[in-house]
Amino acid sequence: MKLILRGHHLLCLKGFQGYGYSKDFTENMNEINSQRKSEYTTVKLTDSPDDICKACPNLNEGFCQTESENEKIIKMDREVLKKFDTSKEYEAIELFEEIDKIYNTKESVSKICFNCIWHDKCLFYQKLSNNR
Ligand code: SF4
Helix, strand or coil: CEEEEECCHHHHHHHCCCCCCCHHHHHHHHHHHHHCCCCCCEEEEECCCCCCHHHCCCEECCEECCHHHHHHHHHHHHHHHCCCCCCCEEEHHHHHHHHHHHCCCCHHHHHHHCCCCCHHHCHHHHHHHHHC
């Protein structure tokens, strides 16, 4: 199984605990969160709509919500993608181990997560907050 994931969604998946924008979104996110833990799953990284966005009610003709919101989302993706090789297909488990190593303090995610509306539901962000 190959997943297509946008950069910032690597962090969202680490913090996912069953909340989302709609029932379809949450079911799809659950499925992807299981798949990314399989040794048979690989990941290609992107800064455009991915396998998570495809079930999201906010996806609007290829944009996340509006053009200006979309720009902010792409910036978050690119902050993460700076640390990786977008031409490569990663083993999913190794990729998420790398995420744990790179993003291990609240400061390390400051340019990515600080404006996110899911802080109080995100296990990853909460764990980092406690690591400070
Ligand atoms: S469309 Fe936007 S809000 Fe929805 S999953 Fe994609 S990036 Fe997130």
